[in-house]
Amino acid sequence: MTTPAGVPSSSPRRTLWGQLGMPAVIVLMMVAFGSENPNFWSATNIANVSRQASTLALISIGQTFAILSAGIDLSVGSLLALVSVVCAQEMLRFGVAGGMIAGVLAGGLAGLVNGVLIAKARVPAFIATLGMLVAARGVALTLSGGLPVAGLPRAFLVVGAGYWGPFPIPTVIAAVAFALAHLVLSRTVFGRYVYAMGSNEEAAVLSGINVVKHKILVYVASGLFAGVAGVVLTSRVVSGQPTLGEVQELYSIAAVVIGGSKITGGVGGMGKTLMGVLVLAILSNGLNLIQVSSYVQNIVIGAIIVGAVYIDLARERRR
């Protein structure tokens, strides 16, 4: 624990577990579910799981940026609802492309508000995004009058239900987003700054990083990813829905920490988040397929969230 944050990741033992631990757990889960219900391994179901995981994946990418920078974004769940309503309403007015762009922009705009509140007005991220969580749902309900926005064009449904070759389109979108976010985080200056802000904000300021600007960018990014997620989800539910996304923000946080990124920031990455998303998605699909009641599923998922973080901590302490 006395070593600086960067050092443990270079130890071979850490690397081995860090690289293979989570994938091993996932494979184990898949083997177990598959042996209970062979349909788990069917092509339909694999497509199924990946399609179901796509929304969580997209908001978890945004959440990873926020958490790595030592912040948090509690608004992503509500943003799904806001984006869904805006996307559907504008789509009825301006067509498929117009609606999709409006939806993504709505997410980005909400993220900008979050970012300005956090970086400029110095409202703690937890509070600013908590406010947005409540307010965005209110805007969604107000815009829609509480009712689903129906009658979306047939062409739009492809986004949620269509295939690109053998891959469901939501899966492709999430995969591309993961790749993009990974590159941004590992190969760009912005990515390095996110880690720097998360490890030690004061040091980041002192070394001349424009923390205000980059913090705002972090939340804009989170909002934009929520925007894409909201558009995909809107297509999946064939309508604009002001009630979408409840508690999804908490699942996105769970995905990040199950993957092994530190909740306090500075340590982690997109690969880890991908693992976390897969664990949650495979778990809920697998438990459904082996017919575990949804009450019991909640207990299992709760235990896994805490358990995964505990194992990480225990490994660190042992060293």
Next chain:
Amino acid sequence: MKRALVIPCLACLCGVVLAACGGKPASTSETTPGGGVRRQASGPEPGGEYPRPAKPSRSYTIGVVVPHLSNPHFVGQAYGYIDEAAALGAKVTLFEAGGYQYLDRQISQVEDLVASKVDAIILVAINGPGTSGAVERAVAAGIPVINCNVMTDSPHVVTRVRSDDEVIGRMQADFMGQTLNGKGNVVMLRGAPGTSWAEIRGNVFKKVMAEKYPGVRILGEQYSQSTPSDGLRLMEDFLQTYPDISGAYNGSDTTAIGAAQAILASGKRGTVVTATDFQVDTERFMREGLITATVLQQTVVIGRWGVRAAINHLEKRDVPTVLSTPLLLATKDSLDSIDMRGVRAPEGWKPPAR
């Protein structure tokens, strides 16, 4: 008086509950409000039965998806699905989404049932437009979908098993209008936004009020999640906003339970509260006179008929496109004369947790 009510009521329930004994349709009877029981004929034949088919030679697996199980309404249905399936040698896989706000989870559950290749899916939709894509994917995968209780917008379902929400709205409106003698101020707690039941019942209630009881004014209406705490909050606010409320319509009894508590706290005991369904607290508040009347949906019957329709379809028999289960209107005075076997799960019954 009492006797006059008991007989049609029992006749109706026997017809519904005792499967395959071919209860003879009784004639539609209406009594004055306060007197208690009215029934509306709306079966395959008026007041009729949808009989249990012969036990099929093979054992089918039926996936059942309901919005949640924290309301006896759905527990009653769950009992209907599971008990009827057992009688027909079928197996039920039951999923609940955790509430009307979890549309995405319900869609995943339907997809997971498709992936596990069940023979048929019975869907109680979280909302109309939101579920249509999932239904279409199931049907495209060759799995027939039976729609029960809360409707999906998809036209591709085998049949819709439901109590007629228009009739529920009309029964509440007529009771309200007549009990208020055609004069008064009413507020509406409509229920969960975007659900077919909240929409249709509320709209018909308003329409009948406007047409038949022009002396009754509707002061305000609100949607909310279908929970007692939402009902309590809404009714408290209504009572603050409008000092002279004489009646409160509730799309479901879940909000009525909260509304009754608000009314009790405000001391306005005479307020006419109408509802739909019959939870334990609903019964209690009816006996205490805080909920004036409730429309009883035969939730167990909805479950049974859903399974029968699924089996009939799987056995290549024709299924009517709509199956309307009968309704009853109950008041404090008529409660004890009603057979609850079609309305509620047996006391102490719990859905299996696997």
